[in-house]
Amino acid sequence: MEKYLQKPTDRVLCSYQHGVYDVTDFLPDHPGGKELIEQYKGKDITVIFKDENSHPHSQNAKRILAQYKTGQVAGDNKESMREGEERPYPLRVGKILYFDDFTIDLGKGYFYQIWKLSYKQYLEVIDNPVTIPFYVPLFDSKFLDMFSRNKWYTILAIWVPIAIYHFYLGLTYNYDVNSIVDDYVKLSSSSFSMFVVFSILAFAVLSWSLAEYSLHRFLFHMEKWMPDQALYRYLAFIIHGVHHALPMDGERLVFPPSLGAMMYYVLTTVIYTFLPGNAGRIFVTGFIAGYLYYDMMHYYLHHCNPSIEYFKNLKSNHNKHHYVSDAKGFGITNKIWDYLFDTKFN
Template sequence: MVAQEFTVDLDKPLVFQVGHLGEAYEEWVHQPIVSREGPRFFESDFMESLTRTVWWAIPSIWLPVICYFVLKSVRMGHTLSEVALIVVGGVFIWTLLEYTLHRFLFHIKTKSYWGNTMHYLLHGCHHKHPMDGLRLVFPPAATAILLVPFWNMVKLFSTPSTTPALFGGGLLGYVIYDCTHYYLHHGQPANDVPKNLKKYHMNHHFRVQDKGFGITSSLWDRVFGTLPPSKVAKKI
């Protein structure tokens, strides 16, 4: 007897449904629904509110935090030029972290109930509903939790006086990433550089979803051989 395939009801909260898709989840989540109207995730209004974030909350919340950490390194004896270089180093470290997380965590393959559910919350929802403007940036509460291990990681390979600026640079890289990501989905770039970046990211969503993991640049895709092909054969 063949088990009946599970069908997701898009008119009901999705989070606790998608786990039932099992092995079919991978195909389902990579068939995008292009609509600015985001789906409901939870029955609870409180839980639902935690999944929605306006893009401008990211720079509003985190830029003052970045300034605090950068100035901390200045107060510990570093010159402004030294701190500037350290911050740039932090941004560079973020670009590698951005690529790594997107490739190996956000695109991890799952088929168990809780695996599918957690993946959908983390990144699958973005591929299913790529134009949902309130779920394009990471909720600040979740970011705050993840900053703790990031701080501890930075401390491992930096000195006490450089750690704050390096951490601030990494956090700045994250802010640039999240704002860029929102713009690539909802902005209308007029210049070639952002136009090409938007095309690159839309290609990841709608043509070759297992390539092109860079958001702010294609640097690490070039380094690690995950550039999408220039032309993709049409499916017959």
């Protein structure tokens, strides 16, 4: 068996239990980083795959592994699954994903195929993440599909100038609003105070972190409470479901600018009602900064391997949210609100 696994080959083969797995296509999508698997090229991963100290892999991880099975170790004729093995679910054959009672054709617009699903089937799609080594269109039209993809840096390119502009307005413009706070944030005012400006910014970032938790828990995971209607499933899928179905698709991860623009409109309308004038603009700056930190952190946790313990911990928390239970671990940049609202992982 060892000889077979270690034959010079470009493919990365390993054994688990008594099966042989070709995990080459999975390497770039491994949430723990491809290097960890490469170390096990040609080796058995049965022990390390369950190792409590390294990382005890989830049921979903076992299902994903099962997708890559290519054979049995020589001399082992046991047909049935062994303890600790899972069947590949959904099973992918070419571009077709086979679920128990429905299929998804990954060569066609994924979005339209959500319409025909029942609520239960929709949950199966988002609760059984898959890693796909080819491009999956969301829409059949290439033009429409273009709008479903975003590189992480486009978010910075769009929102950093908007945040700077608000900061500039907040510090300099005279909104002529009868607010005591405004006197302390206007550069032209004799009462200008850096302390007040930074306090508003800090308060806005903290407010964002609560918004991050609430949006993720109640809007992005609206499937937990939404009425059983196809229209809502469409909405839930486009907002966040697609990210759970294909968690390692790096172009469908950050918040789409079009949705961001709608949120911006709603939130600024609310914020300026309660906090008009300069202080409101400074608050919006901090709120956008908090949002940018969130979106960049989200991308980082999926596609990079942090070396600092704090970020490792956040990554692990987020992986659990995807692969263990999406009813917990809603915080991306921190776990404070998960602790306070009792949605933390133990």
